[in-house]
Amino acid sequence: MNKTLIKLFLGTLLIITLAACTNNDSNADDQEEELATLDVELQVSEAIEVNEKLEMKAAVTYGDEPVPDAEEVEYEVWEEGQKDNSILIEATNHEDGSYTAETTFEKDGIFHVQVHVTAEGLHTMPKQEVTVGDGGNYPDAESGEDGENEHNxxxxxxxxxxxxxxxxxxxxxxxxxxxxxxxxxxxxxxxxxxxxxxxxxxxxxxxxxxxxxxxxxxxxxxxxxxxxxxxxxxxxxxxxxxxxxxxxxxxxxxxxxxxxxxxxx
The missing domain is CATH 2.60.40.10 (Immunoglobulins)
Known part of the structure; x- marks a missing residue:
């Protein structure tokens, strides 16, 4: 009888231990999921020449893993002070977490490249400034009216x-x-x-x-x-x-x- 009770006790203790371990693993997974963030590394040259091809690349990760199936990746390009006249360029998905596109500029100036990324229920849009040729002439730049956000x-x-x-x-x-x-x-x-x-x-x-x-x-x-x-x-x-x-x-x-x-x- 004592042996039976001991076996029953040990069996119950094993079940409780396994359940606790499973629960801890589950909580750890949930916590890791909560801490994961959507990160986008925008890779764009800071300076190029007129009519030179500008290659734009966005490396998208969620946590430590690449995102091969983002819902949307689109590049927006505009000249300094001309945000209302921006153009949108759809990115090519290489299915390894990288999304690319290309464009060229027909004149000197300061331009802005912003990539809009939607993935894992999140949205992020890092931006990079690009100087084309000699950078052009923007007389309002010194007064702070760069036009990038069109606000004073x-x-x-x-x-x-x-x-x-x-x-x-x-x-x-x-x-x-x-x-x-x-x-x-x-x-x-x-x-x-x-x-x-x-x-x-x-x-x-x-x-x-x-x-x-x-x-x-x-x-x-x-x-x-x-x-x-x-x-x-x-x-x-x-x-x-x-x-x-x-x-x-x-x-x-x-x-x-x-x-x-x-x-x-």
């Missing part, structure tokens, strides 16, 4: 960052974060209105970077959870001062952005 920038004590004059009737209200710490998901939320009415069906993205790593920008796409309200979450991995720039676009040609600064402790 000025300092504003309300947003601790890069503010500009919005399109008439447009308002953006960002729910600022308080007591932000590392390794915890925090909500990012913004409410949009146009002419006093909620602005729906907009493309909203949060561009995030730290002061210490200003050359590494991460893009997080927001979803419209209710009319005019766009939300997502983000996890800060290091302490420091971060910039959050909110980009808003829609099919009617709206293109707005506003920047905020937060401290992660």
């Amino acid at each position: 920038h000025e300092s504003d004590d309300n947003d601790d960052g890069d503010s500009h004059h919005h399109s008439e009737g447009f308002t953006m209200e960002f729910t600022e974060l308080e007591s932000v710490s590392i390794n915890k998901q925090f909500p990012l939320e913004v409410n949009l209105t146009m002419d006093g009415e909620v602005l729906s069906a907009a493309d909203v993205n949060f561009e995030i970077w730290s002061e210490e790593n200003s050359d590494q920008h991460e893009w997080v796409s927001a979803e419209e959870t209710k009319p005019g309200n766009y939300t997502t979450t983000y996890q800060f991995s290091e302490k420091g001062i971060y910039n959050i720039q909110i980009h808003v676009e829609n099919e009617d040609g709206l293109h707005e952005h506003e920047q905020y600064e937060i401290t992660v402790e």
Whole structure:
């Protein structure tokens, strides 16, 4: 009888141990999935000659794995100050996580190349400036009116960052974060209105970077959870001062952005 009870006890203990291990593995997988981010390395020459072929390449990864089946990869190209006249070039998928396209420029100037990538339910759009020939002549460059975002920038004590004059009737209200710490998901939320009415069906993205790593920008796409309200979450991995720039676009040609600064402790 004692041997039977011992065998029963040991069998039960083994089952509990195996279940715990399985659960831990599952939690670890879930945590790894939550921490995975969509990264795009845009590879474009910074300077070329007139009529020289510009090769554009985007290496897309999710976590540590290449993404061979992105939903959309498209290149947008425009001349300094001519964002409204940009051209779109569909990328070729090489099914190994790389997406390429080519273009040429017929005159000297400063041009911008931005790749729009949608994959794994996320959207990111890194950008690179390209100098063609001698760079052309842009008399407004010294005054800061580079035309890249078609807004006049000025300092504003309300947003601790890069503010500009919005399109008439447009308002953006960002729910600022308080007591932000590392390794915890925090909500990012913004409410949009146009002419006093909620602005729906907009493309909203949060561009995030730290002061210490200003050359590494991460893009997080927001979803419209209710009319005019766009939300997502983000996890800060290091302490420091971060910039959050909110980009808003829609099919009617709206293109707005506003920047905020937060401290992660």
